[in-house]
Amino acid sequence: MTYVKVTLPLLSLRYDPLLFLRLLPYLLPTISTSYPTTPTYLLPTLGKTYLFQMVSKLLDVPLVVCDCTSLTQAGYVGEDVETVIVRLWQAAGQNINRTQHGIIVLDELDKLASKKNKSGGKDIGGEGVQQSLLKIIEGTNVTVMDKSKNKAHQIDTTNILFLASGAFVGLDQIIKKRLTAKSLGFGSPVVQQSKTDIDEPLSDEIKEKSRNERLKRIKVTEEQNRLKDHYLQMVEPKDVLDYGVIPELAGRIPVITTLHSLTQEDLMVIAKSKERGVISQLEALLSLNSCELEFTEDALQAIAELAFCKKTGARALKSILETTLLDAMFEIPGSDIDKVTVTKETVLEGVSPIYNYNTSTTSTSDQHV
Numbered sequence: 001m002t003y004v005k006v007t008l009p010l011l012s013l014r015y016d017p018l019l020f021l022r023l024l025p026y027l028l029p030t031i032s033t034s035y036p037t038t039p040t041y042l043l044p045t046l047g048k049t050y051l052f053q054m055v056s057k058l059l060d061v062p063l064v065v066c067d068c069t070s071l072t073q074a075g076y077v078g079e080d081v082e083t084v085i086v087r088l089w090q091a092a093g094q095n096i097n098r099t100q101h102g103i104i105v106l107d108e109l110d111k112l113a114s115k116k117n118k119s120g121g122k123d124i125g126g127e128g129v130q131q132s133l134l135k136i137i138e139g140t141n142v143t144v145m146d147k148s149k150n151k152a153h154q155i156d157t158t159n160i161l162f163l164a165s166g167a168f169v170g171l172d173q174i175i176k177k178r179l180t181a182k183s184l185g186f187g188s189p190v191v192q193q194s195k196t197d198i199d200e201p202l203s204d205e206i207k208e209k210s211r212n213e214r215l216k217r218i219k220v221t222e223e224q225n226r227l228k229d230h231y232l233q234m235v236e237p238k239d240v241l242d243y244g245v246i247p248e249l250a251g252r253i254p255v256i257t258t259l260h261s262l263t264q265e266d267l268m269v270i271a272k273s274k275e276r277g278v279i280s281q282l283e284a285l286l287s288l289n290s291c292e293l294e295f296t297e298d299a300l301q302a303i304a305e306l307a308f309c310k311k312t313g314a315r316a317l318k319s320i321l322e323t324t325l326l327d328a329m330f331e332i333p334g335s336d337i338d339k340v341t342v343t344k345e346t347v348l349e350g351v352s353p354i355y356n357y358n359t360s361t362t363s364t365s366d367q368h369v
Contacts, residue, residue: 061098062091062103066084066087067108068112085160086144100158100160102160109165110243142157172227174243175232222263229261232258264304264308278318279293279295282321286332291332291340293340294339296341328340
């Protein structure tokens, strides 16, 4: 599943509130937004951090990504909520004016969802942190200590742009339960349940022997992603409350924007990308040994299909490529191999890739002998 939700509070007049969403299609051309109207709040593995970094560069403002899993209530072991402001202040070069117009990304916000504590203890890492975030998101003065000068600074968080991101696993099932609620009577709506509404049990084997089985698995995955996208587009504040977000925090996040799941074509584009692409990284690594790396079109298609079936987004590309080139990584250093060609059989069946040897080096060594 690969969704992103981006939530923003009211922005300063210095920035256009719609600018962030307007930039999304240009930063990720293969992804379309569902609600291109207002900034909002976030869902997984589309490269959210890289997207935020690009936005901060275009806006020329400081940006910091904070992990919500390490935040706790004040007085407990862990980081206080005020530390996110301190990090932004440090990223801005301790400039107060730039800090008050920066961007803070609250990553993994869904991990703060309040859970029922059976032991009756206090939820210091969930609901307690949500309550601590209320005033900071709405706008308050946070004291930051400059230890080098032994001086305190007051930072106003009113004009700071907050982006809350997370996977929100299971949110689509909450929406589905609300939309497919059964009722009795002659006037009750008739709901048709699709066969693919329920996840079909799939084999744990990733590299299927037959292409027909793999195509069937791809078809089922595409239908599951389509249903998730369909349900997430109809998300309402009530669904976020049922997930575990407190009403006060959900009220400060008024609009929700979702991005569609990655398709096989998207994974192909990501794999072949020249900038920060997985294949380009492997090419640079093999170039240290004067070796060229080449993938056939069928091999790229097979890699995209296997990554799509793994359901872990673009991160699956790296694991598949590392497994495919594992033997080659050990054979190339210190050898005369100057080119490696990866075929479809190498990806699906584990066959060794095609090695091309540098004949000039071999002949020169023979002459010396």
